[in-house]
Amino acid sequence: VKLMESGGGSVPSGGSLLLTCKASGYDDDNYCLGWIRQVPGKEREVPGKGREVVAAIDNDGKVKYGNYDRGRFILSEDKFERTLSLQIINLKPEDTATYFCAHAMGPVTTNVVDYGYWGQGTQVTVSS
Numbered sequence: 046v047k048l049m050e051s052g053g054g055s056v057p058s059g060g061s062l063l064l065t066c067k068a069s070g071y072d073d074d075n076y077c078l079g080w081i082r083q084v085p086g087k088e089r090e091v092p093g094k095g096r097e098v099v100a101a102i103d104n105d106g107k108v109k110y111g112n113y114d115r116g117r118f119i120l121s122e123d124k125f126e127r128t129l130s131l132q133i134i135n136l137k138p139e140d141t142a143t144y145f146c147a148h149a150m151g152p153v154t155t156n157v158v159d160y161g162y163w164g165q166g167t168q169v170t171v172s173s
Contacts, residue, residue: 046070046162048146053167060136064167066129066146071162073124077103077149080120080131081157082142083166096157099144100131103153111155136171143168 052064068078079101086095098111100120108120119132129146144167147160154160 046148048148048162048164050144050146050164050167053144053169055170055172056136058136058138058171058173060171061132061134062136062169064131064133064144064146064169066131066164068127068129068146068148071148074104075151077101077151077153077159078122078129079147079149079154079160080129081145081147081160081163082140082169083145084142096145098155098157101149101153101155102129103151105152107153109153109155133169136169138171138173140169141171 047069049067050064052062056062080099081096082099083096100110100118102108102120102122117134121130146164148162149159
């Protein structure tokens with residue numbers, strides 16, 4: 046499984062970003078793709094620590110969001126293009142993090158430790 050993120054950047058508070066993940070190499074009939082963020086200063090020394098699932102979708106199209114302002118995070122998938130997008134609107138400084146695209150076996154999960162394949166991540170920095 047290969048995952049490649051794009052679309053991060055530095056934006057002022059109140060702005061918006063569209064993060065895109067290009068995915069390949071996975072079973073179309075059994076997968077979960079998700080966006081997971083890692084906040085600054087919380088290292089990945091313990092599996093799952095400092096990392097939080099923002100939103101995820103499985104092969105049945107079922108979507109789960111993490112414990113966030115759900116109205117500000119919009120997940121979408123293009124099955125044909127094998128891309129997973131996350132639109133974030135009304136960005137806040139606390140959204141500053143590295144955002145990873147990750148793959149797990151289905152069904153949809155918001156448990157970080159279920160994700161076995163990860164992209165390199167894309168940095169989002171929101172200034173106040």
